[in-house]
Amino acid sequence: MVDQRMIAPESREYAFGDFGDEGSLPVHPHSSWTQQECWVCQLCGRSVLEVIECKQTGWGKDGRIEELTRLVLWPSPSPRVLPPDVPERIRSAYEEASRAENAGAARLAGVGYRSAVEELCKDQGATHHTLHGKIQELAAKGLPVDIITALDETRVVGNDSVHHGVA
Numbered sequence: 001m002v003d004q005r006m007i008a009p010e011s012r013e014y015a016f017g018d019f020g021d022e023g024s025l026p027v028h029p030h031s032s033w034t035q036q037e038c039w040v041c042q043l044c045g046r047s048v049l050e051v052i053e054c055k056q057t058g059w060g061k062d063g064r065i066e067e068l069t070r071l072v073l074w075p076s077p078s079p080r081v082l083p084p085d086v087p088e089r090i091r092s093a094y095e096e097a098s099r100a101e102n103a104g105a106a107r108l109a110g111v112g113y114r115s116a117v118e119e120l121c122k123d124q125g126a127t128h129h130t131l132h133g134k135i136q137e138l139a140a141k142g143l144p145v146d147i148i149t150a151l152d153e154t155r156v157v158g159n160d161s162v163h164h165g166v167a
Contacts, residue, residue: 003038007051031056032068049074069104077102090119106167114158117151131155 032055039048053068079098082091097112118131124141126134132155139148160166 001037002040002047004035006033006035008034047074048072071104072102087119087123090116090123093119107161107165110157110161110166112158113154114161117154117158120151 032053034051034053037050037052039050040046041048050070050072052070055066055068057064057066079095079102081098082094084091093112093116097109097116100106100112101109114131118134121131121134121138124138126137128134128137132152135148135151135155138151139145157166
């Protein structure tokens with residue numbers, strides 16, 4: 001790591017005289033903060049810039065710092081992509097969802113992955129009026145159980161994202 005600094009709440013440097021004649025520094029501990037970290041690979045020399053949200057639980061010897069999120073800003077993570085033989089409508093929905101996930105937009109990603117499942121079901125000829133029904137049609141056509149389970153879990157995650165705001 002070549003650099004680490006708190007970026008929120010905003011920090012600033014103080015001069016000794018900012019605190020009157022006594023020069024005492026008021027202590028305002030933050031229980032949560034956002035920091036940036038810059039890493040440089042010692043092998044290739046490339047940099048990685050990350051933003052991390054942290055919170056502290058407890059104080060003193062019982063204190064613990066918990067990492068809530070870690071987002072790579074640079075280089076941008078490549079989105080997951082499907083093979084070129086997958087129909088464009090499915091591939092583009094999946095790639096957009098992956099980009100949203102990489103950007104930390106979990107709810108948007110959940111909706112996007114659900115959209116990709118919807119497109120997949122349509123592509124495979126499922127016609128039921130609900131996505132659950134379409135997935136069941138694919139199960140009846142003999143799609144493997146693990147694939148059906150993954151499609152249904154994606155449907156539930158997407159529904160929770162859009163209807164309940166679950167990240």
